[in-house]
Amino acid sequence: MSEEIKEFSFENEEYRQTYWHTCSHIMAQAVKRLWPEVKLAIGPSIKEGWYYDMDAPFAFTPEHMTEIEAEMRKICKEKLKLERFELPREEAIKFMEEKGEPYKVELIQDLPEDAPISFYKQGEFTDLCAGPHLDSTGRVKGNAIKLLACNAAYWRGDSNRETLQRIYGIAFPKKEELDAYLERIEEAKRRDHRKLGKELGLFAFRDEAPGFPFYLPKGMVLKNTLIDYWRQVHKKWNYVEISTPQIMKRTLWETSGHWDHYKDNMYTTVIDGEDFAIKPMNCPGSILVYELEPHSYRDLPLRYGELGLVHRHELSGALHGMFRVRCFTQDDAHILLAKDQIKDEVIRIARLFDEVYSLFGLPYKIELSTMPEDHIGTREDWEKAENALADAITSIGKEYVVNPGDGAFYGPKLDFHIQDSLGRTWQCGTIQLDYQLPGRFDLEYTTSDGGKDVPVMIHRVVFGSIERFIGIITEHFAGAFPAWLAPVQVKILPVTDRALDYAKDLSDALDGQGFRVEVDDRNEKIGKKIREATLEKVPYMIVVGDRDMENKTVSVRTRAGEDLGAMSLEDFTAKLKEVVDSKVIQ
Incomplete structure (x- = not known):
């Protein structure tokens, strides 16, 4: 050897x-x-x-x-x-x-x-x-x-x-x-999000817009449900949501450093004789929001959340379904804080990440990415930032491995690599500690003794991007999303035309309680309807026939083939509400 x-x-x-x-x-x-x-x-x-x-x-x-x-x-x-x-x-x-x-x-x-x-x-x-x-x-x-x-x-x-x-x-x-x-390779092919996205009517790609996804109606339900959850979590963790412009002047991107370090990946245009760029990242917009009014130490940490649509020029050979696109919604947050708040804030973010990934059944590992060759700022600042991240994450019992030289050009980062049901890993969450951009934009806050100091900025995402995360969880769940996330939660399958009116009454009742429901009113045999609803990976199917109409009941099946039997609509909605509200993975 x-x-x-x-x-x-x-x-x-x-x-x-x-x-x-x-x-x-x-x-x-x-x-x-x-x-x-x-x-x-x-x-x-x-x-x-x-x-x-x-x-x-x-x-x-x-x-x-x-x-x-x-x-x-x-x-x-x-x-x-x-x-x-x-x-x-x-x-x-x-x-x-x-x-x-x-x-x-x-x-x-x-x-x-x-x-x-x-x-x-x-x-x-x-x-x-x-x-x-x-x-x-x-x-x-x-x-x-x-x-x-x-x-x-x-x-x-x-x-x-x-x-x-x-x-x-x-x-x-x-x-x-x-x-x-x-x-595992064959199973990955069966779970390919591009295949499932088409079969389940979630999203599509067209030659007319390479790398730019089209969301279909059910895909929009999935995306909006994820966004609703994101907003609930961030409200709980005391973030305020903002929205910043898509296009901003070249001078902004020069100050931020993106024009020198990221220009080849940016889409640019000229407006009124001046160079502008479509934003590839949200951070400079958050900085401009911070600049709108003076701040003191009492305001910090100031947590801006933004679901910002960003555009990046990716080479055509690198495009890969929802995993690598040219425009995507980044579930961003930018936190302005004092240096002595870094440890507590990084711990807080790590706990938020843990809450989110646990919900989806996604274990993770952490990498500390250090200073790259193409960086801004002094080595001393970088060492302080790297040590601050390492100290925070180890203080709560988390382990990490070092990924040398792979930090962002403005600061080191903690990357969270989630593991899906096939054992594959995906880098989603990141916590980037930035000593550079606040100083480049002359940001400041008033300290407790009346002086002035420059805040530190933390850049962080949980999903990474909505599009990529949708691709990941589509493959993770093989398209069988938990009931709270499924585009269609209940499909009602009338056995005969006689049951159509009853099926529509059930649909109206479920819809009125906020559930997502469809009625299969086609003139097809019930066996075919059940098979197709199962292939559509709908969590619950209600089969209604003459006996159900007579007894005012519903006969419930799951996509896994489990027959839950006949029950009242009230009992079914109570069960469904419990499953949806708890966000349990069935």
């Missing part, structure tokens, strides 16, 4: 990445054995598995992938030793030229003059690589390898360069682990 790896468990991140990196070399060797004319580019391990970019004179098909997998299994059985060696720069270039690998030659030429140029050899195959690797191809279990996909990729990410083919793969030490992973 490579000396860089101290633990041989697949639970160990370093070992896992080394395992997958070795698999990428095994795959490249298999491809070169089968098709020697293929040219190799790069083949790193990634978060889950690996990929290798290749230049082939043909398109890789599923049949090709099957051949590659079979050859990889042979290489694993051969138990080839992986041997590392170095060459001087000119020899390394000549070595790769002789092998007919132009992409490797280019990589070597771009390395620093004094950089060591290392290779790894396994049998007849040698690849340019910094390592580390396992010591033998026999360490990889050939029956637990799977090639997942092949996509187009530009060489070095440059659309003006060669188009390559990127083959993705995954592997595990045990076949059972691979099978479980592939089942």
Whole structure:
């Protein structure tokens, strides 16, 4: 085993990445054995598995992938030793030229003059690589390898360069682990929010507006219900809601620093001969609100909440359903406070986050992201801010891991990574501590002794964005939203036309109590109506026939197929109200 790896468990991140990196070399060797004319580019391990970019004179098909997998299994059985060696720069270039690998030659030429140029050899195959690797191809279990996909990729990410083919793969030490992973992938496909969004009538995307979602009627109910909940929570935690303009002058964004650090992601326009930008973030607007009147220490912390629609120019290749869009509603808050209030406020925000995520059944982990290279402010300010965040979160028994260099350009942050029902993680909530923007805008407040001081600003979101959070919970619940959140809470299914009037009376009664209800008045068999309502993932179905009309009852079923039997409308509404008000996850 490579000396860089101290633990041989697949639970160990370093070992896992080394395992997958070795698999990428095994795959490249298999491809070169089968098709020697293929040219190799790069083949790193990634978060889950690996990929290798290749230049082939043909398109890789599923049949090709099957051949590659079979050859990889042979290489694993051969138990080839992986041997590392170095060459001087000119020899390394000549070595790769002789092998007919132009992409490797280019990589070597771009390395620093004094950089060591290392290779790894396994049998007849040698690849340019910094390592580390396992010591033998026999360490990889050939029956637990799977090639997942092949996509187009530009060489070095440059659309003006060669188009390559990127083959993705995954592997595990045990076949059972691979099978479980592939089942999770299939389940993720079944839960894909883009698929469910279309089937459930929630949202849509059109070529006429790439990256800009269209909310359909049921999607608007879902969005507005989330927003109603957001407002309830923020009222409870003493936030005041504001709304700031969509378009503001370039000079504002220059003062905030966004024009220098974020301009490529901003949409701009010219009004009356002046440059304006559509806001990509809400924070400068909150600052302008703060400036409208003088403040003293008695006003702080001042908590502004804003459901602000922001626009960001994302590359078309990065767009992904509701997860990555070009306009979204950010559930923002900006808190102006004194430095000695930071710890208590961060603790308060963390508890708000805990309340919200617990409601949706979303456990989370926390990352502390520290100063990036592209930052404003002094290192001293950054250290104070980083220490303040760390101290606050550990004081309430929360753990965190450090994510070096990934802070916002104006300050460090605590990122909350929620985990969904498939075990996937999503970065949603964030608490960003900003010593910079208040000073850049000359904000101040009157202290208790009559002096002046500059407040600190905390930027924070809970959902992250309404759109992305809708995508996440659609997949988390597989479209079967809790009753309080479901666009349709009750569907009434009359068995015959004779029951139509009774069904509509029930609908009016439920609607009058604030429940979301539909009547399926089609001339269809009741079995079909039940099946379709179940596929629509409606929490409760009321089946009404002659006996129900005669007894003034309702026969209730759940989307899970549970028959709750006949009951009075009063009993059903009491049960439904309890479920909705408690926001329980059924």
